[in-house]
Structure formats: structure tokens, C-alpha cells
């Protein structure tokens with residue numbers, strides 16, 4: 014099959030979170046299964062762009078509102094990522110350093126989607142499926158079906174839409190209706206949700222199939238989806254939850270170049286000890302105490318707002334028997350608080366405010382526990398990286414965390430689970446972690462070896478997506 018993935022992120026080209034990891038890995042595994050998987054994304058000004066060779070494959074022009082724009086599509090020459098990578102360059106719109114966060118993000122991603130539809134409609138043959146990821150690509154299923162400019166060429170091409178995060182929906186006021194390529198106004202309802210153009214809702218309505226990144230998240234969206242609950246209930250017949258995998262080539266403690274020492278299951282104790290010593294040295298923490306870390310966006314979804322209170326309570330209540338480390342960026346007030354806490358709790362707590370891929374790898378390897386108190390977690394990749402690096406995940410029972418982690422109190426369990434995103438539940442779980450680390454070293458070691466043997470690679474999930482695409486063939 015020929016699959017075209019369209020997304021705003023793709024590791025290692027540009028990544029802000031799990032979406033990038035998934036789009037950088039799934040096509041690779043689909044290619045290994047014998048299919049032709051391609052990724053199309055906006056051309057940002059990233060290091061990857063300047064360090065690689067490109068060939069021009071298409072140039073075109075289209076209209077966004079009354080504005081005519083020119084775009085070009087370039088392809089990475091060496092196929093280094095294990096699949097064909099295409100970047101869409103729209104002068105002045107896509108070519109920025111950051112992925113998101115500009116006032117004109119609506120125009121940027123709309124123009125990108127229009128350019129993608131325009132380019133695909135010019136192909137001599139048609140792909141077997143167009144797979145769109147999250148709201149930045151959510152209007153493509155609508156445009157393929159209903160936009161006059163594209164429907165003749167694309168209306169019969171199956172579209173699949175994956176919800177990586179239902180909280181962000183890309184809302185566009187109806188006062189900007191003119192930005193959407195012309196369509197029969199009879200179909201305006203396919204764009205609308207609660208009197209707003211809602212790209213996520215539109216994709217759920219128009220795509221041939223909808224998927225989310227775990228089964229539990231699919232169920233949760235029917236109860237809580239930032240206003241789209243009824244829609245997810247209504248479209249349940251064409252919806253599936255498929256758990257994300259991880260790229261086991263990128264995330265392998267035996268070959269990971271970012272680590273101070275590589276290790277596998279047999280060498281886990283020594284390997285983690287060395288990495289922990291390194292990271293504790295760097296952050297002024299005590300390597301003899303259990304190290305509990307958090308990696309992620311500092312936002313409400315991840316319950317990052319609870320970290321300051323939960324960490325200080327844990328330090329007081331458990332008499333400083335554990336160390337804490339936070340890597341993340343997001344809410345500026347929270348960033349500041351976590352920065353201040355470094356001095357207040359020096360020797361027990363430290364933080365790195367910012368984004369650092371190398372440091373994240375070192376923290377997965379050097380920590381004993383990885384804390385994820387998320388309020389919402391569609392799949393969560395961090396806990397799977399933690400498993401692969403022999404780090405015990407401490408997770409709230411929600412979404413993909415519920416689907417991948419069992420509590421060590423249960424039979425053959427290998428993680429720590431708690432029910433509420435609350436300071437009390439986190440502090441209590443830190444107590445369990447300290448007890449496990451201090452008083453039950455044999456069990457802790459067994460858990461490490463066991464979790465490292467769990468297969469969370471993409472092999473089975475990549476095939477599940479193929480099965481879905483096959484089911485859409487006429």
C-alpha cells in the first residue's frame with residue numbers, strides 16, 4: 014500500500030512532543046512491513062533542514078482567502094529516516110524556527126493543508142490512504158471530500174484521522190470562513206461544532222476512519238473531550254484505539270549515544286548506577302537516594318501544577334529520603350516556581366527548564382522512578398521509554414498509562430499506579446517508591462529486568478493501522 018502521513022511534527026526533523034515521536038516511527042515500521050509510507054510536513058527552519066540534501070519535486074500555487082500563495086515540495090534525497098520525507102515550503106508562513114506559537118498559526122497550517130491537497134490532487138496516481146494526525150491536518154478530510162478544487166481528484170481516496178490529543182482542536186471563528194477553499198455551502202455543518210469551525214470535529218466527521226492512541230483514551234473521549242464528547246459517541250462505529258509503539262532503535266539503552274554508559278537487561282544494575290551518578294553529579298543530588306524524575310510539558314494536562322507542592326510535601330513527609338528532578342517547559346509561572354525551588358530544596362531537588370533531547374535520554378537512564386501524574390494522557394510515551402530503560406513508572410491510572418502499566422502490588426506488576434491527580438496520591442506513591450528502593454532491592458531488580466523485556470515496539474500497532482487501511486479499500 015502507499016500511505017501518505019500528514020503531520021505538523023516528525024522526529025528527528027521537528028518534535029514538540031509525542032506526536033513527533035509517532036510520526037517519526039510509524040512510517041518506518043510500515044515500510045519495514047513492505048509498504049510505501051511517506052511523511053509530508055511543513056518546512057520549518059530546523060537543523061535537520063540545513064544538514065540534509067533535498068530535491069525539488071513539485072511547485073505550485075493556491076489561494077487562501079483572497080491571497081494567492083506559492084509553495085514548493087522538497088524531498089530528502091537519501092531516505093535516511095527509512096521512509097520518504099517531504100517538506101512543504103510556503104514562503105513567509107512555514108519557514109520559521111518554531112513549530113507552533115505564532116499569531117498566524119491558523120493561516121500557516123491552513124495554507125499547509127491547502128498546499129498538501131493541491132499537490133496530492135496533481136499526482137498521476139492516487140495513494141491508497143491519506144493519514145492525518147491531529148487538528149493541524151484536520152481539515153484535509155473535509156477538503157478532499159467537499160472543496161471544489163480537490164474533490165474530483167481526491168474524494169475517493171480514503172482518509173484516516175488520528176487523535177493524538179483531543180484537548181487542542183484548532184478552533185477558527187466563522188468570521189474567517191473565507192480562508193477555507195470554496196465548497197458547496199450546503200456542507201458547512203461538516204466544519205462546524207458549537208458555532209465555530211472546529212478542525213478536530215471536522216476530521217472526526219469527515220475522515221473514513223478515526224483512531225486514537227490507546228483504547229482507554231478512546232473510551233475517555235466519549236466522557237471528556239473538551240466539548241466533543243457527543244461527537245465521539247456518535248462516530249464510535251468508525252473509531253478505534255490503537256496503542257502507540259516506541260521506536261526501539263532510537264530508544265535503546267544498549268546503543269543510545271546520549272548515555273554515560275550503555276546497558277541491557279543483564280547490565281541494568283551497573284548501567285543505571287553509572288548514569289545516575291553522572292546525572293546526580295550534574296544536578297547536585299545524592300546518588301545513594303532514590304531519584305524520582307518528571308519529564309514533560311509543564312501544563313495542566315500533565316498535572317505539572319501539582320509538582321511544587323507534591324515534591325515539597327514528599328521531601329518533608331519522607332524526611333528527605335528521595336531526590337527529585339524535573340525537565341520541562343510550559344507555563345511561565347510554574348517554570349519560575351520550579352526554578353526558585355532549586356535553592357530552597359538544594360541537594361534534594363533540581364530542575365532544567367527547557368527542552369533537551371540528550372538530557373531526557375540521560376534522565377530516563379539515570380532515574381529510579383519516572384513520575385507521570387497526568388490528568389489526561391492519550392497514550393503517553395514517557396512511561397514506555399522508562400520501561401525500556403529499567404526505570405519504574407509512577408503513573409496515574411488514566412488513558413494509555415492505564416493500558417501499559419500494572420502496579421507492583423498486583424501479580425507480576427512492574428510499576429506504581431495511583432488514582433487521583435492529587436498531592437496526596439503523589440506523596441503516598443513516593444513513599445511506596447522509597448520503600449521499594451530501600452527495603453525490597455530484589456523485587457526492584459526483578460521489576461527492572463521484567464519491564465525491560467516487555468515489547469512495546471511498533472511491530473503490532475503498525476500492522477493494526479495497515480489492517481484499518483485495508484478495510485477501507487473499495
Ligand code: ADP
Nearest residue numbers: 030031309310341367368369370373393394395
Ligand atoms: P505529549 O505529546 O502529550 O507531550 P508524550 O508522552 O506522548 O506527551 O510524549 C512526550 C515526548 O516529548 C517524549 O519523547 C518526551 O521525552 C519528550 N519531552 C517532553 N518534554 C521534554 C523536554 N522538556 N525535553 C526533552 N524531551 C521532552
